[in-house]
Amino acid sequence: MENASENSTFNRPKAFKIFAAILLAVVAIGLLYWLIFGRNSESTDDAYVSGSQVQVVSQIEGAIASVNISETQSVKEGQTLFKIDPTEVKIASEKADIDLLNAYSDYQKRSALEGDAAVSKEELEHSHLALLKAIANARQAYVNVLRTNVQSPLAGVVAKRYAQVGQRVAPGTELTLIVENHEIWVDANFKEDQLKNIRVGQSAKLESDVYGSKIEYHGTVMGFAPGTGSTLALLPPQNATGNWVKVVQRLPVRIALDPKDLKDYPLHIGLSMYTTVDTSNTAGLPLQAMEGGPISETSIYQKQFDEAQKHIESLIHPHSKK
Secondary structure, three states: OHHHHHHOOOOHHHHHHHHHHHHHHHHHHHHHHHHHOHHHEEEEEEEEEEEEEEEEEOOOOEEEEEEOOOOOOEEOOOOEEEEEOOHHHHHHHHHHHHHHHHHHHHHHHHHHOOOOOOOOHHHHHHHHHHHHHHHHHHHHHHHHHHOOEEEOOOOEEEEEEOOOOOOEEOOOOEEEEEEEEEEEEEEEEEEHHHOOOOOOOOEEEEEEOOOEEEEEEEEEEEEEOOOOOOOOOOOOOOHHHOOOOOOOOEEEEEEEEOHHHHHHOOOOOOOEEEEEEEOOOOOOOOOOOOOOOOOOOOOHHHHHHHHHHHHHHHHHOOOOOO
């Protein structure tokens, strides 16, 4: 019994040596990982999804006759979002068309008498200017009719809907807010002491809390904000008050995301991301501004102008082939 007790006695020195060996191994592995990966990267969990937010406003005055969208709904470019009562603008357009036809008739009559003593050159020029003015007025009045159908300028998702049926709106009244489908990026807020080696063009890997660490997004550093969040706020801090305490600041770094990743695993603005930038390539200047970004444009306004032009042609030349 005595020998069994001695064998079961805890060997403290031996256990300490084993613990020390394990600890040294963990430290060594951590140091090795930092030497290979850590010193050539910067990471932050203070990063959030951002996107292009487009305000859709009324371009004419009138009452909302119908609302065709709901929040969180997907919309296409050119899709009708709201309809404004067209009564007033249709009446105005009809009056403008009548004025145009009268001006055109008067111009034709005077043109037929050109060179006759009864019509002077000045009268013909005045009639020509009156015709041009009538064309411009009729075109604008017809465009106003087209604008009673409030269209989405681009493809996206309805974030907020402000207008309601029966509401009287004026030009500039905000009707809805749309987040563009293809304009999604991440603003990663890095500390001041992390920015030294971050450059435009460096690759980044990102993880979303929504999908977890198994889903990895690929990104590229596109540029740096011109100031920290506090300095760009509506009321920036005044550090000359005498009560100033130094606080480590963070600067937003914009990171573009791979469109394929976004297609497979969509993200919504405001979601948090864990971001790691590969800083091994330090070519370029620190804090360099983005030279050029993606262009966002719409074709709906040009289409409205073209339709108005066809309307003018149909009035002046009603029997011409289209």
